[in-house]
Amino acid sequence: MSKIKKFFSKKKEEAKFRLNAGGGSLGQGRKLNAVQEPSTSQKKVKDAYVPPKRKELSSEAKAAAAAALARVEKKDKKEFNTSLAAIRAQVKRELEEEKIRSGGQQKASDECKRGEERENWVCKGVFFRCTLVSGDILPRKEWKAKIKEFLYQQLENETALTACLIIQNCNAKEKAEQCVETLRKYIENLINHPDEEKYHKIRMNNKIFCEKVRYIEGALEFLRAAGFQEIEIDNEPFLIWASDNMEKEIDLNTLLEGLDNAEPLTLELDRNIQVLLPSQARRSELPADFYRISAEEIKREQQLRTEALENAQILKTKAMREREEQRFYAKYRFAVSRIKFPDGLYLQGTFNVYEKLNDVYEFVQSCINDDIFDFSLIGPTGIKFSEDDMDKSLFDLRLIPNTILIFQDESESKSSQHFLKDELLLLIQEM
Template structure:
C-alpha cells in the first residue's frame, strides 16, 4: 500500500510539471499559430547605450558574487559525495564485523547450514532427490512431502463443493496410521448404518461429542468431523438428564435421502490414498559426470538419517566378524538384509557412445520396467536391444524380465550396458546416435 501511495504522488508531481510547461503542440505544427512570439526575430530589439562606470562595476560585482556562489555549491556537492562514500564504507565495515561475530559465536550452526546446502547442490550426488507425479491433482513433479501439502490444499478446496465424499478422501489421505484410519472408518459407518437401519430411533441420531469412543477414535482423525457434517449432522448443545453437553445431531432435512448415507459408507470403505507415480527423474550424463556423481541422497533409504548412522557404526563394529569364514547362504542373507535398507534404486544405462541414461526406480519394480524406460528414449524404439549387468551377464530372458530389482541385486545403484540385438546390429551400425534428439539435449553441461 505504501508503494502505491508513492507512485500516486509521483504521478501527480509529473502531471504538475507538464502543466507548468504550458500547452503542448505537435512537432509538425507551425509555431506561428501561437499568440505570443517565441523567437528573437519577432521582437523589436532596441540598441542599448554603453554602460556607465558605476553600472559596469555593479555588473562585475554581481558576476563575482555569482561565481563565488557557484564555487560554494560545487564545494558542497563534492563534500556531500565524500560524506556519502564515507557512510557507505562504514556501513559495509559494520555489516562485515557483525557477520564475522555471528560466525564466531555459532560455528556449529553455520556448518550445519553449509552441510544442508551441500546435500542439495553437491556435485557428487548422483541425483538430488526422489520425485513423484500425481495426475489426479496436477501436472507438477514434486517430492513426496510437497505432494502431501498440495493434496491437503486440494482436498480442503473441494470441501465446499462435495463435503461428504471429499471428507472420505481426507480421512484416507491426511492421516498416517492405517490401523487408526480403519477403526475410524468402521465407527463412522456404524453411526450411519444405525440411522439407515433404524430411521425412527432418536438415540441413533445423536452423538455425544464427549463420548470416549467418539473423542478418542473419531474426532482426532482429520476429515472425520467434516464427513459427519456432510452426512447431515449439526453441532448442538442439548440438555439430557439435567446435563447440558455438546452433541452432533442428525437432521434428515440436510440430506436428500438415506441413500446418501449408504453412499458415504461405500465411499469410506472403498476410498484409498491418492496415488503418486514415481518420476524417473531422467538425466543424460557424460562419462566424466557419471564418474563424479556416485553418492545417493538419504531419500533413497528406507531408514532415517539417524538409523543410517547407527547402521554404519554397527557395520564398523562387525568388520572383525566379517573376516570370519561364512557360508554362501550366510553371505546372501547379509546381502539381502543390506538391500532392504533401500526404497529406491538408481539405474544407469551405458551406451557405446559413452553417454549414460539415468533413471530412478522403486526397488520392487521389475526388469521389464527398465527395458520400457530405455525403449521410450531410443531413437529407434521398435528395434530390439539387450542390457547386460556389470559381470557381462545378459538380462533379457522372459523369466528375468519379471524379476524385481531386489531379486536381480540391482539395488541401490547399478550400471547396465546397452547393445543392439545381434539380429539388427549390422543394420544400425552406421547410426551414430542411440538416444532421441530431444533426450540428447538433456546432456548436462560440465
C-alpha cells in the same frame, strides 16, 4: 465432472470389475502367461513411461544443442563425448563472459554454483507425481502438504466425498481405519433403523466418539454432509441427524460407498531422467531419500561394516553370508539404474527396488529412437538377462542401489548414430 467424483467413479468401476471377476460373470479365467508372447526386448511397448513435459528451452540452450548435434554428426562415435563436452563448455564460457560484461557478475557466480551442485549431486532425491492434484513433480514430504491443501479446497463443492479422502490422507492409518469403521456403523444404523430416534443422535462427549471420530481430520465434515448438525442439549453438545440437512445429490448408500472406496492418493514415482557424460556417471552418491533408515542408522551401518572388515578372517557359513547380504540390501527403498550406450552417454532413471526388470526395459524403450525395435541390456556381470528375469524385481536381481547396465542394439538396421531421442540429448548435464 469434478476431480473428486472422477476419483470415486474410477474406484467404483474397479470394485465392480473385481466383483465380476470373482463371481465368474466374466467367464472362465486363464493365466496371463498361458500364451507365449514375444520377448520384451523384441516388442515395442506402447504404454511405456512418458517423461513429463519440461519448460521451454532458452534460445542459448537450443543454439548449443544444435551446434553439438551438428558437430557430432561429423565425428566418429568415439569422439562423441569429447566434442559435446567441449561445445557445451565453450557455450557456457561465452554466456558467462556476456553476463559479466553486462553487469551480471553475481548472477553468473550463482549459475556456476548451481552447475557444481549438478555435477556433485547427479541424483538429488526421489520425486513423485500425483495427476489427480496437479502436474507438479515434488518430493514425498511436499506432496503430503499439497494433497492436504488440495482436498480442503474441494470441501466446499464436494463435502462428503472429499471428507472421506481427507480421513484417509490426513491421518495415521490406524486412526483412519478406526474412524471409518465407526462412521460406517452410524450410517448403517440410519439405513437399517430409519425411524429409531436413538440412532439420530450422537453424544459428542462419548468416549468412543472422542477417541475414534471427533479429533480425526475430515470426520466432522463427513458427518455434517451426512445430515448431522451440532446442537446443545442440557449444556452438552450433540450431533442430531435430519435427512433435510444432507448434502444435495448425496444419499446414505452413497456415503457408505465413499467410505469404502476412499484410500490414500497414490503417488507415482517419477523417473527423474538424467543424461550423463562418462565423467559425471562415475559419481554414485545417493541422497537420504533412497534409504529406509535414518542418517544416524546409516553411520552406524558403516561402522558395523568397518568392524566386519576387521573380522574378515573369520570363516562364515553360506547362511551367514546370505543373511548379511539381505541386511545390506534391505535398507534401500529406491534404486538408480544407469544404462550405458555405445556412444558413451548414460541414461539414468529412478526406480522402486520392487519394480520389475521389465519396467527398466519399458523405460529405455520410451527414451530411445523409434527405429530401434530390438535391444537387450547386459547386467553388471556381463551376462544377458533371460526371459524369466523380466518378472523379477530389482531387489531380487540385486540391481540396487545403483547399477550400470550395458545397452546392446540387436536390431537389423544400425543406421542410427544417436540412440537417445533428440529432446533427451538436451538434458545432458553441464560440466
